[in-house]
């Protein structure tokens with residue numbers, strides 16, 4: 529069994545990016561889960577990006593046994609929020625809300641305009657929530673790797689989590705591994721130009737790799753231009769297997785164990801297959 533450790537099921541279900549999620553959209557998610565089970569993907573972490581989105585993640589995870597939620601405020605959504613009190617209220621009930629992580633948080637200095645001070649403030653506050661509630665962090669990095677690293681470093685030995693859709697160089701891979709973080713590997717590893725990522729995966733210990741899609745974004749090479757889906761996780765697993773010159777079965781077993789080890793530490797709600 530594979531785990532998709534990072535997808536946005538709510539965004540997959542709506543017609544256009546940003547459309548409001550409605551209860552009837554749960555039927556679309558049901559279909560996505562059924563399709564994914566056919567390719568042996570049977571656990572899903574659906575990730576919130578705003579308060580509203582986080583509530584929807586919880587709603588989805590409560591509706592489907594196979595789905596768990598990661599909740600938090602994406603750096604690009606930090607403009608529209610004043611504090612994290614509502615997020616914290618959800619985390620207090622982490623067990624019944626099936627919350628297994630905090631995110632996606634981090635820093636994004638790519639999408640302009642951005643408020644650097646506010647982003648850093650919300651990033652640090654979410655790190656503090658992760659410590660307080662013993663939940664791993666799911667971290668978004670864009671044009672901000674040094675700043676993210678510098679902040680995480682100040683909390684070393686008190687935090688863990690995943691650098692989602694890792695796309696930095698080998699030096700940063702080593703630095704994040706040294707901070708006790710996992711690296712989330714997505715379908716960008718299948719893109720012809722991304723030799724650097726295949727090289728990183730080749731040297732990285734398999735016990736620190738998590739598989740993810742970031743669906744509906746970043747589909748594998750063969751589906752570029754289309755919506756990404758958790759059902760394509762085995763394509764990324766195959767690319768990891770090829771980069772490490774091992775069998776895909778080994779990737780499947782180990783990355784699922786990794787996901788359980790990281791996200792289970794929270795409250796034991798992600799069960800063993």
Ligand SMILES: [Zn+2]
Nearest residue numbers: 534575632742
């Ligand atoms: Zn994402």
